[in-house]
Amino acid sequence: MATHLQARGWQVTVLTLRPEYTPPSDPSREELQNIDVIRTHALMPLAWGRLLRERYRAAQGGSRARVASQGASPAQSGRSRLQGLREKVLFPDEFNGWLPFALQAVAARRFDVVLGTLPPFTVGVVARAVAERCRAKLVLDYRDPWGDLNQITRLEPVLRDRHGRLEDRGLRQAALVVAVTPVLAEQLARRTTAPVVEIANAVDRVPEHLVCGPESTLAYAGSLAYGRSVAPLMAAMADLSSGGNDLQLVYAGPDGAAARAAAGPHAARLRDLGPVSGARAAALVEQARAGLVLASPDYLYAYPGKIFDILNASRPILLVGPARSAAAALVRRHNLGWAVADDDDAGMRQALSELAAGRSFTPVHLDELSTQTTMDRLDLELRNLL
Numbered sequence: 406m407a408t409h410l411q412a413r414g415w416q417v418t419v420l421t422l423r424p425e426y427t428p429p430s431d432p433s434r435e436e437l438q439n440i441d442v443i444r445t446h447a448l449m450p451l452a453w454g455r456l457l458r459e460r461y462r463a464a465q466g467g468s469r470a471r472v473a474s475q476g477a478s479p480a481q482s483g484r485s486r487l488q489g490l491r492e493k494v495l496f497p498d499e500f501n502g503w504l505p506f507a508l509q510a511v512a513a514r515r516f517d518v519v520l521g522t523l524p525p526f527t528v529g530v531v532a533r534a535v536a537e538r539c540r541a542k543l544v545l546d547y548r549d550p551w552g553d554l555n556q557i558t559r560l561e562p563v564l565r566d567r568h569g570r571l572e573d574r575g576l577r578q579a580a581l582v583v584a585v586t587p588v589l590a591e592q593l594a595r596r597t598t599a600p601v602v603e604i605a606n607a608v609d610r611v612p613e614h615l616v617c618g619p620e621s622t623l624a625y626a627g628s629l630a631y632g633r634s635v636a637p638l639m640a641a642m643a644d645l646s647s648g649g650n651d652l653q654l655v656y657a658g659p660d661g662a663a664a665r666a667a668a669g670p671h672a673a674r675l676r677d678l679g680p681v682s683g684a685r686a687a688a689l690v691e692q693a694r695a696g697l698v699l700a701s702p703d704y705l706y707a708y709p710g711k712i713f714d715i716l717n718a719s720r721p722i723l724l725v726g727p728a729r730s731a732a733a734a735l736v737r738r739h740n741l742g743w744a745v746a747d748d749d750d751a752g753m754r755q756a757l758s759e760l761a762a763g764r765s766f767t768p769v770h771l772d773e774l775s776t777q778t779t780m781d782r783l784d785l786e787l788r789n790l791l
Contacts, residue, residue: 406522406780406783407419407437408437408438408440409776409780409783409784410783410784410787411439411440413781413784415787417440418441418442418443418514418516419437419442419443420443420445420507420511420531420535421442421443421445422444422445422446422447422500423444423445423446423447424444426446426447426449426500426503443510443511445503445507445510446506447500447502447503447506447507448503448505448506449499449502449503450502451499496564496567496568496571497526497527497530497551497568497571498524498526498527499525501530503527503531504527504530504531504534507534508531508534508535508538511535511539512538514539515539516535516536516539517541517542517791518541518787518790518791519532519536519542519543519544520532520546520787521543521544521545521546522546523545523546523549524549524551526551526571526572529545529551529572529575530571530575532544532545532575533574533575533578536578537578542580542581542790542791543575543578543579543580543581544579544580544581544582544583544787544790545576545579545581545583546583547582547583547584547585547589548585549707550592550593550706552565552569552596553592572596576597576599577597577598579597579599580599580790581599581602581786581790582597582599582600582601582602583601583602583603583604583786584601584602584603584604585603585604585605585707585708586605586707586708586731587603587731588705588706588731589706590602602782604782605708605774605779606708606712606713606774606779607713607774607776607778607779607780608713608716608717608771608774608775608776609776610717610719611768611771611774611775612719612771613768614765614766614767614768615716615719615720615721615722615741615742615765615766615767616719616721616765617695617720617721617760617763617764617765618690618691618692618693618694618695618720619692620694621651621652621761622652622653622654622655622676622689622692622693622694623652623653623654623655623693623694623695623697623723623760624657624686624689624690624692624693624696624697625654625656625657625658625696625698625699626656626658626681626686626689626711626714627657627658627709627711628658628659628660629660629663629667629699630701631703632701632702632703633699633701634663634667634747635654635656635667635668635675635699636667636669637725637747637748637753638654638725638747638753639654639667639668639669639671639674640671640750641750641754641757642654642671642674642757643670643671643674644750644754645757645761650757650758650761652674652694652760652761653674653675653676654674654675654676655676655678655693656675656676656677656678657678657679657680657681657686657689658679658680659679659680661677661678661679665677686714687714687717687718690714690715690718690720691718691720693720694720694761695715695720695721695722695723695742695760696711696714696718696721696723697722697723697724697725698711698712698715698722698723698724698725698726698732698736699724699725699726700724700725700726700732700733701726702726702727702730704730705727705729705730705731706731707730707731708732708735712724712732712735712736712741713774716741716768716771721741721743721760721764721765721766722742722743723742723743723745723756723757723760724736724743724744724745725753726746727746727747728744728746732744738770739769739774740766740767740768740769741768741771742766743759743760
């Protein structure tokens with residue numbers, strides 16, 4: 406957004422944290438060019454704790470003891486109580502100590518528009534405070550929901566209400582709300598009187614055709630969090646082995662142990678590479694027959710970002726997950742590949758057979774998801790505010 410808005414005539418300033426306060430970014434990622442980036446400190450004891458822990462592990466040679474146990478031990482119960490205390494103190498999230506540093510960093514500056522991309526939800530709090538101080542238009546850009554987010558619904562009612570009230574303050578002040586998917590836009594439209602527009606993630610290069618790559622692989626780069634599993638897919642791949650199908654799943658991510666466990670007796674068809682850089686992940690997709698996307702049943706509103714990575718590589722998508730998910734609807738609407746429910750064994754075997762045979766797809770109306778189109782729309786919406 407920063408790069409494309411600057412190219413459209415905006416003077417862009419990015420306000421963010423210093424790198425030591427956030428998870429490591431992809432080293433293959435390009436730095437922003439000719440854009441003013443303000444990086445600040447923050448009061449974040451958890452971040453400093455993680456940093457000290459990593460330094461200790463590095464000094465110990467990276468070894469960690471792992472203990473498996475059954476049931477809830479006293480230590481686990483203590484951790485649960487500590488988690489509850491942390492949710493109350495670190496409100497709305499662990500980045501809440503950023504606010505005074507962020508305000509001080511831009512105290513002498515003035516802006517026409519302040520755009521906050523969240524989560525983390527503290528970003529919404531900071532953006533609202535900066536916009537109020539500058540008398541600027543506030544734009545809240547939602548990548549994930551806040552008050553309706555799955556994790557937050559598991560909080561105790563008092564804390565959940567506290568999140569809702571804080572979010573409502575921002576939604577009342579907002580001049581514009583941006584949502585990354587149609588489902589999220591519908592949720593937000595019910596909670597604010599501000600205009601809500603859907604501006605999805607985008608494809609840098611719109612492919613005319615999605616063709617299978619040269620290797621007999623299916624590539625998946627990412628985590629298996631939020632209830633996602635490769636077990637149904639691995640079973641379907643094994644069912645096709647009698648026909649001479651040598652298709653393999655290449656997994657690149659932090660959950661290799663979970664992937665191998667889910668593969669079970671079919672582990673020979675799984676190649677676990679561990680975490681890789683963004684550039685390496687893109688190369689895996691480019692060589693593969695197709696890219697795999699797993700839609701989580703807990704996040705039906707979401708378009709996983711890897712959908713757009715796969716499209717940038719001009720490869721078809723095999724999406725496995727709930728048929729009613731927004732991601733499955735996106736794949737079907739634009740003819741981007743296969744969208745198969747994880748309990749549809751016959752549909753999964755058919756998709757894998759077609760994938761192994763090298764079926765190609767011609768996308769429909771994909772221009773509406775191009776970077777040019779989406780950023781032109783964001784630019785127009787922001788100019789209309791002024």
